[in-house]
Amino acid sequence: MADQQPIVLIVDDEPLGRDSLESLLFNQGYALEFAANGAEALAKAAQVIPDIILLDVMMPDMDGFEVCRRLRDDPVLADVPVVLVTALDDRDSRLAGIEAGADDFVTKPFDRAELRTRVSTITRLNRFRRMLAERSKFEWVVEQAEDGYLITDEAGKIHYANHKARLYLGLPANNETPVEETFHQLIRKQYNAEPQSAWAIWPDESNTKTPRYLVRPESEASQPFWLQVSTLQLNASANPLVTVPWLVQLRDVTDQMAAKTDRWNFHAMLLHKFRTPLIPMVTGLDLLNQYIDDMPREEIRQIVSRALLGADRLQNSIEDVLRFIYLSSEMRVEKDFRMDKFRSLITQICHELEMExxxxxxxxRLETPDIILNLAGNSIELILRELLQNTKKFHPNHKPAVTVSVSPSRFSPAIVLQVADDGITLSSEQLAQVWTPYYQGEKYFTGESAGMGLGLSVVASTVWNAGGSARIYNQTPGPGVVVELTIPIIHAKQPATA
Structure with a gap:
């Protein structure tokens, strides 16, 4: 609105009168529109929604008083300022104009400087009134919105926050209460900003395709809570009321993240449960197909017995998967993983994956039942299985040399898990995108392009849920990458750190 010229509608049945007002206001920064009678004036006003109407009173068919009354009866045009231009200077004419809804009067012949001043003042005030009305509408809409909305400056100072944003940030519900703390100070009180690489270039998001999240980790009293954060740079010059440049949207994506985690858990469990019993079945049938004519009866019986055992396990696995579909919430069990089980779990997974x-x-110092991680045992297993499978799946010859190291964190009660391989080296773009949900996931299965696998984003989100952190970087010197997870400890006799 501020970039557009104020519109002045001049209504007069006399060409001389229209020309006189045009010469007065020409080249004064206005867009001038004209009407020669009352009916044309009403049609033109509805078309252009002027900032002011200079309306002649003495016109045939429909005089200026009647035009003014009809304008006031129109809900769209009722607030448009109307200045009656009249040769009538008596008291009754002015009262008739006031009763019709006129805002001001100009008596012919008029003072040119005075009229210019009146038009300038009225258009400026009307534009300001309109912007206030538009702002009120905007605030009403965003106050009813399901998402949180903030207006901040570059430094994070909050100039406006709707009801939802105040709820998410723990602010008083009253929007009249000024917010002293910055956006970043507020979110640090209850959220982790993940992934850190995306937040490092705050607030601009044009140079990153990675979504920004605020994660309130799971606690004994509540489930993890996720907000996706988006930003939009406002054009301050387009509205003089908006003096700050960033609109921040906070969207609750907790359900979507939980669904994504359940989907990944399902994929991982499906792969594991189906593959294991299939091995003796396929291997046994292949042996029988090639050598049955030369095999002793007892050996055939043993092969068939192992295949039947595999088939029985496969049947049980299918039943387990069907139960998982309906009971996926069973994946969220009590945090009970003790660190004295860690070494045997890794060894078991390596054996199942045939990784030597x-x-x-x-x-x-960590191999003790006194240290319990803030993740369920099956979550730990799925994380380790995903990371180790990736090292094998994306290694050039599928025989990686892997180092799994676990040490106490130097900064908090947590363990630092590192899985390093000697496989591919990732580009900076791939490193920036690995936490993106299903990043090139389908291409990995079809072999069209390289990447980091379907479940890696959920590995990170699972750790973020628990209040931990995740990062990935290339080996130095290469080749290969390191995935590093920091997983909080919820109960421990904290080991001393070096």
Whole structure:
């Protein structure tokens, strides 16, 4: 609105009268519109919604008083300022104009400087009134919105926050209460900003495709809570009332993240439960197909017995998967994973994945039942399985040399888990995108392009849910990458750190 010229509608049945007002206001920064009678004036006003109408009183068919009354009866045009231009200077004419709804009067012949001043003042005030009305409408809409909305400056000072944003940030419900703390100070009180690489270039998001999240970790009293954060730079010059440049949207995506985690858990469990019993079945049938004519009866019986055992396990696995579909909430069990089980779990997974070249460096101070992680045992297993599978799946010859190291964090009650391989080296773009949900997931299965696998984004989100952190970087020197997870401890006799 501020970039557009104020519109002045001049209504006069006399061409001389229209020309006189045009010469007065020409080249004064106005867009001038004209009407020669009352009916044309009403039609033109509805078309252009002027900022002011200079309306001649003495016109045939429909005089200025009647035009003014009809304008006031129109809900769209009722607030448009009307200045009656009249040769009538008596008291009754002015009272008739006031009763019709006129805002001001100009008596012919008029003072040119005075009329210019009146038009300038009225258009400026009307534009300001309109902007206030538009702002009131905007605030009403955003106050009813399901998402949180903030208006901040570059430094994060909050100039406006709707009801939802105040709820998410723990602010008083009254929007009249000024917010002293910055946006970043407020979110640090209850959220973790993830992934950190995306937040490092705040507030602009044009240079990153990675979504920004605020994660309130799971606690004994509540489930994890996720907000997706988007920003839009406002054009301050387009509205003089808006003096700050950033609109921040806070959207609750907790359900979507939980669904994504359940989907990944389902995929991982499906792969594991189906593959294991299929091995003796396929291997046994292949042996029988090739050598049955030369096999002793007892050996055939043993092969068939193992295949039947595999089939029975497969049947049980299918039943388990069907139960999982309906009871996926069983994945969220009590946090009970003790660190004295960690080494045996990694060894078991490596054996199942047929990975022989895996070195385990586990700080002996952590191998104790006194240390319990803020993740369920099956979540730990799925995370380890996903990370180790990725090292094998994306290694050039599928025989990686892997080092799994676990040490106490130097900064908080937590463990630092690192899984390093000697496989591919990732580009900066791939490193920036690995936490994106299903990043090139389908292409990995079809072999069209390289990447970091379907479940890695959920590995990170699972750790973020627990209040931990996740990062990935290339080995130095290469080749290969390191995935590093910091997983909080919820109960421990904290080991001393070096």
């Amino acid at each position: 070249n895996v070195k385990i460096l586990l700080d002996e």
